[in-house]
Amino acid sequence: MSLRIGVIGVGYLGQHHARIFAELEHVQLAGVSDTNTARADEIAAQYGCASFGDWEELVGQCDAVSIVTPTTTHHEIALACLKAGKDVFIEKPITENLQEARELISEADAGSRILQIGHLERYNPAVVTAAELIHEPRFIEAERLSPFLGRGTDVDITLDLMIHDIDIVTGFVQSEVKSISATGDRVLTGKIDAAKAWLEFENGCKALITASRLASEKVRRLKIHQQDTYISVDYQTQEVRKYYKGANGIAFDVIRPESREPLKEELKDFVSCVLGRSCPRVSGREATQALEIVLQINEMLKQ
Numbered sequence: 089m090s091l092r093i094g095v096i097g098v099g100y101l102g103q104h105h106a107r108i109f110a111e112l113e114h115v116q117l118a119g120v121s122d123t124n125t126a127r128a129d130e131i132a133a134q135y136g137c138a139s140f141g142d143w144e145e146l147v148g149q150c151d152a153v154s155i156v157t158p159t160t161t162h163h164e165i166a167l168a169c170l171k172a173g174k175d176v177f178i179e180k181p182i183t184e185n186l187q188e189a190r191e192l193i194s195e196a197d198a199g200s201r202i203l204q205i206g207h208l209e210r211y212n213p214a215v216v217t218a219a220e221l222i223h224e225p226r227f228i229e230a231e232r233l234s235p236f237l238g239r240g241t242d243v244d245i246t247l248d249l250m251i252h253d254i255d256i257v258t259g260f261v262q263s264e265v266k267s268i269s270a271t272g273d274r275v276l277t278g279k280i281d282a283a284k285a286w287l288e289f290e291n292g293c294k295a296l297i298t299a300s301r302l303a304s305e306k307v308r309r310l311k312i313h314q315q316d317t318y319i320s321v322d323y324q325t326q327e328v329r330k331y332y333k334g335a336n337g338i339a340f341d342v343i344r345p346e347s348r349e350p351l352k353e354e355l356k357d358f359v360s361c362v363l364g365r366s367c368p369r370v371s372g373r374e375a376t377q378a379l380e381i382v383l384q385i386n387e388m389l390k391q
């Protein structure tokens with residue numbers, strides 16, 4: 089039996105959800121929906137599925153949906169899908185506030201529905217490899233910089249980009265956040281376009297996280313310092329370097345895990361969780377932990 093999946097929102101990222109679901113085993117891409125009906129028609133023609141202007145009509149044709157619309161719309165669409173008994177994948181961030189996120193979690197729990205959130209860096213082979221090398225991080229530095237593309241501007245850069253690294257860093261540190269300080273700037277969109285956050289954890293680890301949509305080039309980098317090694321991760325090339333003290337100074341090993349498309353790995357996992365009724369790697373609860381920290385950073389930025 090194939091799982092009928094619909095993609096709601098087929099802009100920049102949703103088109104890739106449609107492509108991947110059209111390719112995956114045990115899945116039938118039931119249709120795509122977008123308020124821009126010409127765009128929905130174009131993507132539907134490309135992947136041989138039905139096109140809907142109204143997402144509610146598409147939901148009626150599916151067992152599960154993937155929501156890839158602007159963040160400010162996630163709550164309304166996801167809540168209706170969960171109430172209709174569908175399993176739901178939502179792109180990150182889960183929602184723009186905690187109350188909405190918690191409402192989705194309780195609705196999913198009440199209906200025993202799968203609720204997975206698109207923190208795709210968890211599926212990046214470089215992150216998976218680095219996780220095996222990290223034992224006691226003392227200092228972490230993350231940089232996620234993009235040129236201005238005009239997307240994701242319905243929310244601050246913290247919710248759009250920084251949340252990826254908040255999720256990865258807190259996963260590596262495994263300790264509560266003790267204090268946060270942050271600074272940021274509104275330049276182009278009326279929202280925060282560039283921000284830096286300094287996090288101190290209960291176990292003594294510290295992290296400096298930078299995100300910007302004002303950069304001249306795309307950078308996605310993570311450095312983790314620990315007792316006797318320093319690990320660097322390039323999310324884009326999926327390369328990991330392990331630095332250590334050698335006989336003649338600092339030496340390093342380059343590790344290149346088998347390259348994989350993180351989005352494809354993530355959506356395969358969603359299908360497998362839906363079919364096997366198992367808990368996703370990034371559930372609504374996990375995604376809400378990252379959201380909570382980002383919202384604390386936003387509070388600091390307002391001050």
Ligand code: NAD
Nearest residue numbers: 097098099100101102122123124156157158159179180239
């Ligand atoms: P986008 O603007 O390119 O696409 C959004 C699409 O949704 C547009 O085509 C728009 O017409 C459509 N849309 C808007 N409201 C709708 C509605 N009510 N019903 C149906 N369609 C609607 O944006 P994007 O860059 O693709 O981002 C979409 C989501 O994906 C955002 O939540 C963003 O944070 C997330 N995202 C995640 C990653 C990642 O790395 N995981 C990367 C990019 C975007």
